[in-house]
Amino acid sequence: MERDIRVRKIKDGTVIDHITAGQALNVLKIIGITREFPKTTVTVAINVPSRKAGLKDIVKVEGKELRSEEVDKIALIAPKATINIIRDYRVVEKKKVSIPPKLEGVLKCANPNCITHFEPVKTKFIVERKEPIKLRCHYCERVMSEAEIVRQF
Amino acid sequence: MEFEGRDIISIRDFSLEEIEHILESAARMEARMGERLDLLQGRILACLFFEPSTRTRLSFETAMKRLGGEVIGFSKAGAASVAKGENLTDTVKTVANYADVIVVRHPREGAARLAAEASDVPVINAGDGSNQHPTQTLLDLYTIKKEKGRLDVCAAIVGDLKYGRTVHSLAHALAMFGASLILVSPSGLEMPPEVLLDLKELGAEVTAHNSLEDAVREAEVLYVTRIQKERFPDPEEYEKVKGAYKITLDTLALAREDLIVMHPLPRVDEISPEVDFTGHARYFQQVRNGIPVRMALLALVLGVE
Numbered sequence: 001m002e003r004d005i006r007v008r009k010i011k012d013g014t015v016i017d018h019i020t021a022g023q024a025l026n027v028l029k030i031i032g033i034t035r036e037f038p039k040t041t042v043t044v045a046i047n048v049p050s051r052k053a054g055l056k057d058i059v060k061v062e063g064k065e066l067r068s069e070e071v072d073k074i075a076l077i078a079p080k081a082t083i084n085i086i087r088d089y090r091v092v093e094k095k096k097v098s099i100p101p102k103l104e105g106v107l108k109c110a111n112p113n114c115i116t117h118f119e120p121v122k123t124k125f126i127v128e129r130k131e132p133i134k135l136r137c138h139y140c141e142r143v144m145s146e147a148e149i150v151r152q153f
Numbered sequence: 154m155e156f157e158g159r160d161i162i163s164i165r166d167f168s169l170e171e172i173e174h175i176l177e178s179a180a181r182m183e184a185r186m187g188e189r190l191d192l193l194q195g196r197i198l199a200c201l202f203f204e205p206s207t208r209t210r211l212s213f214e215t216a217m218k219r220l221g222g223e224v225i226g227f228s229k230a231g232a233a234s235v236a237k238g239e240n241l242t243d244t245v246k247t248v249a250n251y252a253d254v255i256v257v258r259h260p261r262e263g264a265a266r267l268a269a270e271a272s273d274v275p276v277i278n279a280g281d282g283s284n285q286h287p288t289q290t291l292l293d294l295y296t297i298k299k300e301k302g303r304l305d306v307c308a309a310i311v312g313d314l315k316y317g318r319t320v321h322s323l324a325h326a327l328a329m330f331g332a333s334l335i336l337v338s339p340s341g342l343e344m345p346p347e348v349l350l351d352l353k354e355l356g357a358e359v360t361a362h363n364s365l366e367d368a369v370r371e372a373e374v375l376y377v378t379r380i381q382k383e384r385f386p387d388p389e390e391y392e393k394v395k396g397a398y399k400i401t402l403d404t405l406a407l408a409r410e411d412l413i414v415m416h417p418l419p420r421v422d423e424i425s426p427e428v429d430f431t432g433h434a435r436y437f438q439q440v441r442n443g444i445p446v447r448m449a450l451l452a453l454v455l456g457v458e
Contacts (some may be wrong), residue, residue: 075397115263139263
């Protein structure tokens with residue numbers, strides 16, 4: 001039986017591989033692929049057998065290279081993901097996502113009474129655990145769970 | 154150990170050794186309370202109270218004056234430039250030009266950390282929303298250490314463990330010192346899961362009880378907090394809960410002889426007044442201990458202790 005997944009190669013764009021199984025749709029939200037997104041080909045594979053992770057998700061986006069804050073956000077829900085930048089059918093750049101020890105200006109605090117919602121200040125979160133992600137607001141000290149983080153995307 | 158110029162924002166910022174250092178310094182201050190001290194003569198404390206407080210503000214003002222210093226400030230946001238629309242950062246930056254140290258109380262969580270970042274002079278958090286109140290925690294620890302001679306006690310914490318800001322930081326600090334904790338709260342006001350996880354990571358032995366009686370039998374320290382009426386949608390439910398968690402002479406009949414009862418005050422009716430006359434009551438000594446602890450903190454951050 002043919003076990004390989006046959007998905008057409010993309011000419012220019014990004015392939016996000018090794019996404020934690022089940023997180024592909026959240027990755028689409030992070031990179032702004034919604035119904036309103038300009039016409040482009042997006043391929044999503046969910047629960048693909050993987051030798052390392054058991055199962056993984058893959059997202060291929062034609063005509064889009066990711067910005068660094070998008071990569072940071074992907075790291076939060078898929079810490080083992082790899083980002084492949086494709087130009088003219090070739091991988092010109094391949095990088096693993098990584099969670100920095102501090103996240104600045106990327107997320108909003110889930111605590112509605114946190115001072116960051118009322119003062120002109122960039123949010124800041126301390127990464128206390130990478131997998132599953134646990135962030136603590138530098139200001140109000142409230143812990144944000146993965147569910148609260150995903151809700152923001 | 155360097156304290157000069159340091160902010161006092163959260164108990165989480167301090168190591169065990171640093172907390173011990175503050176408590177030792179407070180003990181030295183207490184020993185000199187009868188003297189006329191001039192350690193902070195010529196220094197100015199600014200008290201910025203964006204929400205009302207009696208005890209904490211008066212206690213800081215007393216501590217500063219007992220050290221020979223001066224106090225400026227306001228005690229409600231309406232009187233401040235905030236009423237004209239000024240943000241916290243600008244208010245703090247301005248006041249940092251007038252004072253040598255700033256004490257802030259603010260209704261929003263995280264306000265004290267932000268104030269500290271805006272200020273060139275040390276900032277002490279006197280309560281930021283439901284987050285932290287580190288000087289209360291330090292005076293609670295000081296009281297337990299003074300009464301019991303150690304901090305690895307068996308402490309029962311009773312009341313609203315969900316929203317009460319003092320109980321989260323107290324439980325964290327006691328866990329750091331190896332205390333075992335008995336948590337007693339009405340259903341729906343239990344300690345939040347992230348705080349429990351934090352206590353577990355610190356290696357604390359934590360048990361949860363719904364019954365006050367079991368906790369009173371075991372504990373060496375009974376820390377009682379107020380259960381606020383506004384937390385209950387149904388007033389009848391509140392009345393039931395209030396009665397079940399009230400400390401009376403009957404409750405204490407089950408207690409160890411050396412049990413001490415603490416409360417951050419103000420109390421409403423969680424502790425019956427007749428308990429005041431028993432050998433267990435320590436809440437008024439506890440409030441008094443706020444002075445040497447705050448004297449120590451002011452002296453430490455201003456580099457004279």
